[in-house]
Amino acid sequence: MSAHLIRISEVFSSYTREILEILAAEKVKRLGSEYYLFQTEHAERITNSPAARFIRWHIPVEHSWPCNPEKMDGFIEKAAQTIYYKFESLNPQTMLVGQLDPSSTKRYYKALASNFRGRALQVFEFPERAPKAAEDQNSSRKTLFCMLGKEGLFCGMASPKESNGFYPGGTKYISQNAEDTISRAGAKVAEALHYLGMFRPDLPEGSHWLELGASPGGMTSELLKRNYRVTAIDRAPLDARLNAYKALTFLRDDVSEFIPPRGARYDAILSDMNGPPRQAIAHVTRLTDFLNPGGIVIFTLKTTGAESIPEIDSLEKEVLEIAEKAGLTFVARTHLTYNRQEFTLFFEKA
Ligand SMILES: C[S@@+](CC[C@H](N)C(=O)[O-])C[C@H]1O[C@@H](n2cnc3c(N)ncnc32)[C@H](O)[C@@H]1O
CATH class of the missing domain: 3.40.50.150 (Vaccinia Virus protein VP39)
Incomplete structure (x- = not known):
């Protein structure tokens, strides 16, 4: 059994049950707006099965800390030190943090994700040549991806190609400017x-x-x-x-x-x-x-x-x-x- 975090876009929510069945998912927990945390004995089906196309982004969950970060004293420092001890020897090329609910109007988690990444980068002391922007990553080298939200912190190692995006959660969010956009x-x-x-x-x-x-x-x-x-x-x-x-x-x-x-x-x-x-x-x-x-x-x-x-x-x-x-x-x-x-x-x- 291994733990995984997957993202299924809202438009496919009617297929979610079937997708999780194909993945033989157990102990399923819905997180944020589009994420599912579960365990399975068939992790290979995440990338190789009829369900794979519906999974927009995914990581193996190698560290999870279910908690309410807002109520936790010193969350950033504790989380940064813990992931350092857990992942430093695995030599990630960098560490990126995303929000489990990016659509939330609450700015708290956006700021928390950014501050947490800032502190983790200091603790890890990545070399000067480490990627600065998400797009600078080597798409085949493993990154430590962390997802953060009111349900806690979930982290795992994957290359951008394995997780299906340079960014935590997938591709970069590109906003549409309604005035000068010809079509979506x-x-x-x-x-x-x-x-x-x-x-x-x-x-x-x-x-x-x-x-x-x-x-x-x-x-x-x-x-x-x-x-x-x-x-x-x-x-x-x-x-x-x-x-x-x-x-x-x-x-x-x-x-x-x-x-x-x-x-x-x-x-x-x-x-x-x-x-x-x-x-x-x-x-x-x-x-x-x-x-x-x-x-x-x-x-x-x-x-x-x-x-x-x-x-x-x-x-x-x-x-x-x-x-x-x-x-x-x-x-x-x-x-x-x-x-x-x-x-x-x-x-x-x-
Ligand atoms: C989803 S729209 C394309 C939107 C476009 N990509 C944009 O950026 O605004 C699909 C278009 O395909 C065109 N289309 C479909 N079959 C076609 C064909 N056989 N010959 C020419 N145009 C076709 C339709 O006229 C329609 O405008």
Whole structure:
């Protein structure tokens, strides 16, 4: 038996019971807004089972201190000293602290998490070259992740890739500024690019993206802001605010009609098309001949219509099979903050 802390996004709360059953979870305790603490004899199912895709982030819990930090005298000092004795010999690359309930309006835990991390970093005396920001971590080296909330403190060692994010709880929270956001999908691609940073360096400025299903243009706008070139296609129009970008070519058409111009090559394909996923991935694979070797594909797998875990599982398997046949290597899959009943899949052209 080992103890684990997993995060399941609110949109999948109706599947929680089934997910925990697949994981053979025992002594389950719900913590904060989206976290579950439990024990299991089948820890491998957290990453390898039909339940895995619903687990946004996870750590093995190697230290837990159930307590109410607000009522505890000297919580920070006691907690920092304890984790130092427990984890110092395991040589974490750094230590990061997250909140079990990040949506809480109470600022107490945000401040506590920050002060606790500050003190722990002093106690551990990490070397000068230790990562300063979460994104500076080596995504394959173990970090000491700690989660904090009114239920206490829960810590464990995992690499960002193993836990599924550079940050405690997953990817960096990217807020949407309602006034200048064209659609919620803008923050989605920003988060997807941040996540992809665990697997490969960012594409250089000037890289050419082919975007399928771009309207109204939230994602397009994010790509253009990063100084990428974008060829965007949609049956529906793009937001007029995008007209000013010279790096954008927009074709108002059905993707099935699109034939890349002579000599065109792309560094990445982004597909956020709605409609049946088998059709959407077929549009992508038809165009992968025009993708440079090493090029990436970011694909939103919309699961609307699939109403059970086995249905979603077989839908994704089919999509992966089609992609693999077209020479796309599966890199990762995740559920992002702004994903609804959908997942973001990442591929690389061999
Ligand atoms: C979820 S929206 C895309 C949102 C967009 N990524 C953004 O950032 O604002 C899906 C889009 O896919 C487009 N779409 C779906 N199938 C298409 C096809 N076969 N050809 C062209 N556009 C398609 C729809 O018109 C719709 O605008």
